[in-house]
Amino acid sequence: MLFNTIEYLLFLPIVVITYFLIPHKFRWILLLAASYFFYMSWKVEYLFLIIISTLVGYLSGVLMEKYPDKKSKLLLLIFNLCVNLGLLFFFKYFNFVAENLNLLFDKLEVGRNIPLMNFLLPVGISFYTFQTLSYSIDVYFGRQKAEKHLGYFALYVSFFPQLVAGPIERFSRLAPQLKAKHEFTYDNLSNGLRLILYGLFIKMVIADNLAGIVDKIYANPNNYSSFDILTGIIFYSFQIYSDFYGYSVIAIGSAKIMGVNLMNNFKTPYLAKNIAEFWQRWHISLSTWFRDYLYYPLGGNRVKKNRWAINILIVFVVSGIWHGANWTFLIWGALFGILYILEKIVNSTFNLEKEHKPYSLWHILLSIKTFGIVTLIWVFFRSQSFGEAINIFTLLFSGTGQTAEALTIPGYVWFWLTIFIVTDILLYNKRFDSWLANIPLVGRWVIYGIFIFSIIVHAGVENFPFIYFQF
């Protein structure tokens, strides 16, 4: 059940109305049932995986408190890591590893062939396994008390607004909110609906319209001129941003109506002045997850410079691989890691890490520079193979300017993209719902009208599922 379908537009009000009608003590049952129903709409069988992840996370937490000696706790944590990462490996990486091993066997003429698995990647598996893992690691280190109520724990793992593509929430932040008794408030309703409206606009009007154009160019790049390729690359930057940002905003809005505040996953990342800041503003819940559960345990920046650089590279490479089982994701992550390190070195050597006033000329120039770098690196993220990415770069820099296929971009796509960019610039360090709340009623309703119009009349009509569902 996608957020941008009629099914969800019916599902959400039914859940919300029932949520506020029933007594507080039954609400977790409703939300858990709704979340499982939501997940089963993709494939019923994969619910089994969430249940395994939930039970392992729950039991290991409870048992860690029951057997607090270091050895038992460590064993339980290892068991938990094995099950959750094992699920992730099996469903996400098995075929990738097997394919590469088979290639290696071919080269070495070993005469072995690992059979490949034929199944679809369970939606959201990377998200809910990471959520379960963060809880278990926190319990292991004593930062979090084990949850005794299986129902609430199951709800924490599967809460439907953020189940399939985040934000990846921490137990300490989400669980108390799920347990709290929320009253229906007008402010939560209006703020939630504002976020959903904005999320639908950026997903359906921006991302889905750009997706068709980007897909066309990436399907036959040789048919297009360098300028068209450049257009496609830039459009992909906006497509992936609006696709994932749109999902996150709808998720936050949906939870907000029920009084649950999910963390912000994006803060105008394309206005970041450097790569480090970009990662503080892009997919924040994943960045902070890697920071807390990988970067810090590796020593963070409290180590020698060389070691720090290696830590950074590890984090980015792992982050790349988290996104997908393909060498292109690994290269994508590694490139970000290398650039992050280089930028830090250059900035500290030349003392360039100054604060710049928002919207100042320096801010704008640095943002354009960061956007340019990120846009080029996205080519690896979008390409199906390393060869495809290299071909895109070759065509970009050595194209003849001739086209075999005319690239037609409807005027309304440019119009709405401009509206989105302007809105995003205005939203620097602000959130759409609170920004909108400060606008007088008439202006607010004009904005609502414009967004409703764009969603109904100019939404992309092809079916492009959210990009991050595949991760």
Add this chain to the structure above:
Amino acid sequence: MCKKILFKIFLLSVTVVIISFIYNKWFYESDVQKHSDIINLVRDIPNDADIIYIGESSNISFRGDDIDKRPISAFVGDFFPKLNTYDITKPASHAGIYKILLANIPTDNQVKTIIVTLNLRSFNATWIYSNLETPLQKSLVLIKPYPPLFNRFLLSFKGYDIKSESEREQQYKKKWKSDKFKLPYEFQFKNVIEWDYWMANSGIKDSVGNIDYKQTELACHYIKTYGFQIDTTNNPRIEDFNKIIKLAKKRGWNLVFNLLAENTEKAKKLVGDDLIYMINENANILENYFQNRGVRVVNNLNAVEDEQFIDQDWTTEHYAEKGRKTVAKNVSEALKTWHNDFYVEADFSATYQTDFFNNCDNKNVIWGQMHTITTELAYSGKKSSRTGAGNDFSITLEYPLKVIPDSLKQNIAIELMLNQASSNHNAKLVMEAYGTDFRPYWIGLDLKNDIHEVNKWVKYNKNITIPDSIKQADLIKIYIFNPTREKIYIDDFRVVVENR
């Protein structure tokens, strides 16, 4: 709080009304042309129609060596020359699509009789859950009987039968498994999966006893296509046809269901009597079911012989000329029920034709590569054929040259209107010929030697002397070949075979 919410609901309603007005006035029609141009098939029907034939590709498919390549609907029209017969033809469509198209026929249209294609295969799981269903359903959303803005809302929020290829595959495979055969005699297979598995493993043997894999694959395909039994209570197609019956009653139309011919000869040869039993049983079920509901059903099931099926290695209802004429004749006999006074015996005796003309607008003129027809530009009427930028071949005359007496075919005169965006191309006028007794013939004449004007309609003439060596060609093809990215539009394409 309630007051506040009610006030906001009021504001929302006003907003929606304003958006609806703007959408209807300035956006709806262009959206319809972009996403639901299927409606033009209905809009093209004039108000003075007497008979409308609605069907899929079976109506318009032809074989290269057909002397008369016109569709079944045009042959039906030959039997009723004083009545206006039109067609609505949408490839891959079925009753679920017809019902919406028919509902869009304006109420002031004079049409008296509707002939609806009843395709047996459209009742099987592979067609019901076909990949083509998603784009077909999408193309209908904007023409549903709801307010335009609501239809656009349904389109934006995917409010139609939208499924991925793998989901569709799962659906029909599930159906293959769950539908158990119920025959009045002992049958060794429980369902189509078992039957198909058995055929794939046992195979069809050739004359020396080796497995003929091509024939085996075809036999398996026949099993998967025809190995089903229609359940009139649950098959969604039945419901679609029932809705058409209801609509016809409401609009006062005479209704004919044209049960198309299937290649039962091949089915018997490849698979055997069990499959034939199922095909006949299904045909009888449909015939009885709809006749009991007051519809005239024309049963063509076994009316077309194997040789007349164009696709010999797949299951389709694409007939060569004789097959199309047979179906048309049977349908016309049924139409006598209401139009007896207008019936004449059609003269199908013409053995050859020497003058061919295609203005891209006449639906009864069927040439090859008709998918290149576009409304982007036109010299006459509204349409032309676009070549280049992906369309290498223009509309193509295909004809069995051998049927024209030698004494009448010395020369071929070609005349067409042409519009090129630039002369940066190497497009050619091509004539090719094939035959059993000679090597394939090909001649290409560069257009840019004769045409220099751009963005302007220009007349192009050429005379080609017919070499003696190709006079007995089974098939000649004449077309513009443009493999470049430059677009060239062709209109009013005339080919005359002459004796000078």
